[in-house]
Amino acid sequence: SAVISQKPSRDICQRGTSLTIQCQVDSQVTMMFWYRQQPGQSLTLIATANQGSEATYESGFVIDKFPISRPNLTFSTLTVSNMSPEDSSIYLCSAQGAVTYNEQFFGPGTRLTVL
């Protein structure tokens, strides 16, 4: 199985600022994903982070608001831009490996509070 770490684990930010969340996997993986989990809710996919190309965004999420990078097979970042209180959520990174093709592993999440 893959071990995934995220930084920061939590943050409190001011309205209008941006935060970049880092996701590091301990092995090379084929697919990486970013999910949002609003308080008391289920997980909603923001985008698929593609290595070496632009991320694929789900309906309702745009690159200007959630720019994503994936420079290699073990690392990705998600930026939450121009934040508002509605962006307060847990952001989770997940990965699907070449070997463990049938499983997606999740990071511990980043709890973001926007004031």
Place this chain on the structure above:
Amino acid sequence: AQTVTQSQPEMSVQEAETVTLSCTYDTSESDYYLFWYKQPPSRQMILVIRQEAYKQQNATENRFSVNFQKAAKSFSLKISDSQLGDAAMYFCAYRINFGNEKLTFGTGTRLTIIP
């Protein structure tokens, strides 16, 4: 579009007893995977069990087993000999086998274990 429905927002069970969590899904695909994930208060998503749609045999993992009814599009989770550590949110999830391997999650069931 694929949808996953969990009709039980909350469930409770006495310690050492058995509980079943329900999940139904809607898809036009024939080749897919179904998952149950557990999210304890630490918010770490943990894979509990996985079922391949092409397999008729129900998956089991120690005290956890599923009842997979493909024609009815039903995928319930049975937890036997419930333990205090089983207390968590449980999410049912769906993924097609090929193409975009993103997960679609249900709304979750909060399971409480009564000592």
